[in-house]
Amino acid sequence: xxxxGGIRLWSVIAALVGASVAARxxxxxxxxxxxxxxxxxxxxxxxxPPGPRGQIDTLIRVSNTSAQPISMHCFYVDATPxxxxxxxxxxxxxxxxxxxxxxxxxxxxxxxxYVNITALQPIAWLLSQGSSECSLTSPEDVPCLPxxxxxxxxxxxxxxxxxxPPVPKDPFIGELKCIAVDANGMPVERNDLKGxxxxxxxxxxxxxxxxxxxxxxxxxxxxxxxxxxxxxLGGNVCNAGTNAxxxxxxxxxxxxGNCVSAGEYVxxxxxxxxxxxxxxxxxxxTGQEVTTDLTLVPCSEDFxxxxxxxxxxxxxxxxxxxxxxxxxxxxxxFAEWPIWTIGGSQTMRLSIFSAAVMxxxxxxxxxxxxxxxDPTFGHTLLGVAEEFREGGGSAAFNLHFSGSRPQSDxxxxxx
Amino acid sequence: MGRASGAIRRxxxxxxxALVVGAFVVAxxxxxxxxxxxxxxxxxxxxxxxxxxxTASKLATDxxxxxxxxxxxxxxxxxxxxxxxxxxxxxxxxxxxxxxxxxxxxDIFLTKQQPTHWVVSxxxxxxxxxxxxxxxxxxxxxxxxxxxxxxxxxxVSDFFTGELKCIEVDSSGAPINGNHLKGEATIVxxxxxxxxYNAIGVMGLNTNSNANNSxxxxxxxxxxxxxxxxxxxxxxxxxxxxxxxxxxxxxxxxINEFASGSAVNTEVTIVPCTEDFENQVFGAAVVxxxxxNEFEERYSTSTPLVYCWANLxxxxxxxxxxQAFLGSRFAQTRMYSATPDQSGILGVVEEFHSVSGGxxxxxxxxxxxxxxRPDGDSVVLPGGF
Numbered sequence: 148x149x150x151x152g153g154i155r156l157w158s159v160i161a162a163l164v165g166a167s168v169a170a171r172x173x174x175x176x177x178x179x180x181x182x183x184x185x186x187x188x189x190x191x192x193x194x195x196p197p198g199p200r201g202q203i204d205t206l207i208r209v210s211n212t213s214a215q216p217i218s219m220h221c222f223y224v225d226a227t228p229x230x231x232x233x234x235x236x237x238x239x240x241x242x243x244x245x246x247x248x249x250x251x252x253x254x255x256x257x258x259x260x261y262v263n264i265t266a267l268q269p270i271a272w273l274l275s276q277g278s279s280e281c282s283l284t285s286p287e288d289v290p291c292l293p294x295x296x297x298x299x300x301x302x303x304x305x306x307x308x309x310x311x312p313p314v315p316k317d318p319f320i321g322e323l324k325c326i327a328v329d330a331n332g333m334p335v336e337r338n339d340l341k342g343x344x345x346x347x348x349x350x351x352x353x354x355x356x357x358x359x360x361x362x363x364x365x366x367x368x369x370x371x372x373x374x375x376x377x378x379x380l381g382g383n384v385c386n387a388g389t390n391a392x393x394x395x396x397x398x399x400x401x402x403x404g405n406c407v408s409a410g411e412y413v414x415x416x417x418x419x420x421x422x423x424x425x426x427x428x429x430x431x432x433t434g435q436e437v438t439t440d441l442t443l444v445p446c447s448e449d450f451x452x453x454x455x456x457x458x459x460x461x462x463x464x465x466x467x468x469x470x471x472x473x474x475x476x477x478x479x480x481f482a483e484w485p486i487w488t489i490g491g492s493q494t495m496r497l498s499i500f501s502a503a504v505m506x507x508x509x510x511x512x513x514x515x516x517x518x519x520x521d522p523t524f525g526h527t528l529l530g531v532a533e534e535f536r537e538g539g540g541s542a543a544f545n546l547h548f549s550g551s552r553p554q555s556d557x558x559x560x561x562x
Numbered sequence: 563m564g565r566a567s568g569a570i571r572r573x574x575x576x577x578x579x580a581l582v583v584g585a586f587v588v589a590x591x592x593x594x595x596x597x598x599x600x601x602x603x604x605x606x607x608x609x610x611x612x613x614x615x616x617t618a619s620k621l622a623t624d625x626x627x628x629x630x631x632x633x634x635x636x637x638x639x640x641x642x643x644x645x646x647x648x649x650x651x652x653x654x655x656x657x658x659x660x661x662x663x664x665x666x667x668x669d670i671f672l673t674k675q676q677p678t679h680w681v682v683s684x685x686x687x688x689x690x691x692x693x694x695x696x697x698x699x700x701x702x703x704x705x706x707x708x709x710x711x712x713x714x715x716x717x718v719s720d721f722f723t724g725e726l727k728c729i730e731v732d733s734s735g736a737p738i739n740g741n742h743l744k745g746e747a748t749i750v751x752x753x754x755x756x757x758x759y760n761a762i763g764v765m766g767l768n769t770n771s772n773a774n775n776s777x778x779x780x781x782x783x784x785x786x787x788x789x790x791x792x793x794x795x796x797x798x799x800x801x802x803x804x805x806x807x808x809x810x811x812x813x814x815x816x817i818n819e820f821a822s823g824s825a826v827n828t829e830v831t832i833v834p835c836t837e838d839f840e841n842q843v844f845g846a847a848v849v850x851x852x853x854x855n856e857f858e859e860r861y862s863t864s865t866p867l868v869y870c871w872a873n874l875x876x877x878x879x880x881x882x883x884x885q886a887f888l889g890s891r892f893a894q895t896r897m898y899s900a901t902p903d904q905s906g907i908l909g910v911v912e913e914f915h916s917v918s919g920g921x922x923x924x925x926x927x928x929x930x931x932x933x934x935r936p937d938g939d940s941v942v943l944p945g946g947f
Contacts, residue, residue, distance in 0.1 A: 178932070289815060422746055469674060
């Protein structure tokens with residue numbers, strides 16, 4: 148009996164340990180983390196002729212929030228459609244429905260680089276220019292890395308060895324993921340990175356700036372499995388019994404075993420939540436027409452074989468009358484849509500994302516990547532939204548998250 | 563004797579269990595002490611809400627509030643505007659022109675998954691017919707007031723610069739830990755320039771068991787105190803806020819890439835975590851700033867006592883934020899209350915990018931948080947009549 152009481156005591160303790168593990172940090176854009184995801188980067192710097200929204204470039208800012216130096220292994224995902232001409236590409240970027248008609252095909256290619264950041268150091272670079280150590284010949288207006296091998300900190304720390312390439316195309320659209328690594332390029336469990344993006348559009352002497360925070364995926368302390376070319380994000384598996392190694396949601400799924408965390412990093416959210424104006428709604432302050440663009444990227448990515456995996460995305464849309472609609476699309480590697488195009492409508496006024504159809508100015512949309520039984524690839528998503536006012540400015544903002552899922556996501560890469 | 567011994571053993575085991583459970587509960591609540599800008603929560607904080615008419619040098623500015631219920635049941639909230647504008651809004655706040663810290667409150671209710679919005683200068687009136695405002699009709703249905711009315715939302719006064727705080731309550735008005743609310747604020751000038759940020763959410767703890775005792779004192783983090791007899795009911799405010807920013811007056815490299823010149827200035831808006839709406843006493847804090855430039859050089863400065871609301875223009879606050887002083891274009895600044903007994907702080911940052919001979923454009927970013935305040939904060943709601 149006493150033994151039984153002891154077991155009960157330890158069961159309670161185990162349950163509480165489980166509870167405290169479950170309560171660990173979430174994926175967030177307001178906390179420092181070990182993996183940073185910048186879902187949307189954009190550049191179009193050409194002068195002849197400027198694109199529909201002017202000349203565009205993106206400023207990327209990253210800080211080390213710890214008192215120890217840190218390195219990042221970063222990956223640009225080039226999702227720029229391949230088009231027969233720059234004009235066709237610009238049309239495709241401005242209006243995704245016209246991509247096929249303009250002979251554009253989607254693509255997905257990775258470019259990686261390393262950056263060394265000293266203690267508490269903020270750094271920044273332009274997407275179109277990249278960055279390297281500052282020198283006497285560095286252009287004054289282009290950010291560079293100031294702690295050079297010739298000009299290190301008193302303790303010898305510097306940005307030496309960092310070289311951020313410019314993106315290979317102009318125009319360019321795509322994503323950036325950065326992973327905290329040690330001096331040997333191996334992933335480290337350090338939740339010390341934070342970042343922001345500012346996308347700036349300039350037409351003549353009129354500028355428009357929008358910014359969003361990078362999404363941070365925290366490492367789980369003590370969970371690094373030492374498998375340097377595969378990072379496991381979230382998920383649970385049975386640790387023993389007949390279902391050992393299978394995905395589980397609770398101990399009930401694991402006869403003779405326990406359902407334990409499989410992740411080295413926190414899992415991506417199950418559902419993304421977007422509050423937005425319906426497209427075509429008039430801004431109640433300015434009267435200008437508002438439209439929203441949604442960018443989605445997968446949490447799982449295979450940078451090793453460069454094989455993108457398609458994820459079906461379900462959208463559930465509520466208007467201010469609590470009326471519910473739904474639609475779906477597929478994301479492969481990267482997707483940026485004006486929301487009125489998501490349901491396949493050819494005109495805004497017929498879309499379930501239009502104010503004319505929904506009958507209210509604002510809505511709430513819940514976004515879910517459909518999970519399938521795939522032990523090598525998860526199907527969660529991350530994203531960012533941008534709001535445009537016709538004749539006015541734009542504003543970007545981070546999406547909200549809800550829940551997590553038992554399946555893991557994976558990042559495959561060559562360290 | 564044997565029975566007594568067993569009873570003692572049981573009591574001993576129960577004590578051990580209680581201690582272990584207590585230790586884990588403390589550990590768990592400490593580990594969970596995060597505010598969030600991406601998860602539904604029980605308290606929403608919009609640190610920067612502006613409604614100002616046009617002046618000779620500035621365009622009129624207004625704010626659109628969006629709030630959604632993310633649950634499948636009704637959600638209710640008790641909301642407070644706190645006007646931090648000084649009595650003479652044409653002058654900067656000072657000891658002779660201090661913030662008014664005037665509070666006005668109202669209730670909203672949202673059906674399942676319902677989003678709603680309003681413009682703070684006009685509020686949102688209750689429909690006189692059915693569920694739409696008078697301006698809406700069968701032919702004009704995507705009008706501003708369309709949708710279920712979330713309640714009567716009052717307009718703010720002219721020259722309103724302050725905070726909006728919404729607290730989830732049940733149908734009787736008692737605070738609950740539902741974690742059903744999310745929100746965004748869009749600051750818009752009449753030329754269509756806009757900046758947008760997510761409301762800061764303070765999550766209720768132990769939602770399943772509703773650890774909230776539903777009294778008028780909301781306990782944000784911390785332990786058991788005379789005013790928080792059951793300990794923390796909500797997550798704690800962060801110990802440190804972190805912002806990456808341009809040095810004041812630095813140029814924007816993107817604008818300089820395409821135009822003749824530029825300058826960037828940054829405003830950090832700070833609100834206290836501790837607020838007593840019953841007695842109109844607002845938490846105060848001296849905010850300490852630690853600034854690190856790109857050379858990893860470290861500087862510090864502080865504000866005078868921040869009381870109820872402060873919009874800090876970094877250039878005006880101290881020359882240490884300028885590019886001329888910092889010697890680099892970018893900096894990381896860490897902000898925290900000077901002493902643990904002062905109120906915790908929350909905030910948001912807005913950047914203003916000016917083109918030489920051209921326009922000015924704004925964007926807003928949520929701040930990063932680090933750690934949590936061990937002693938907690940509290941919000942006291944007005945009592946009944």
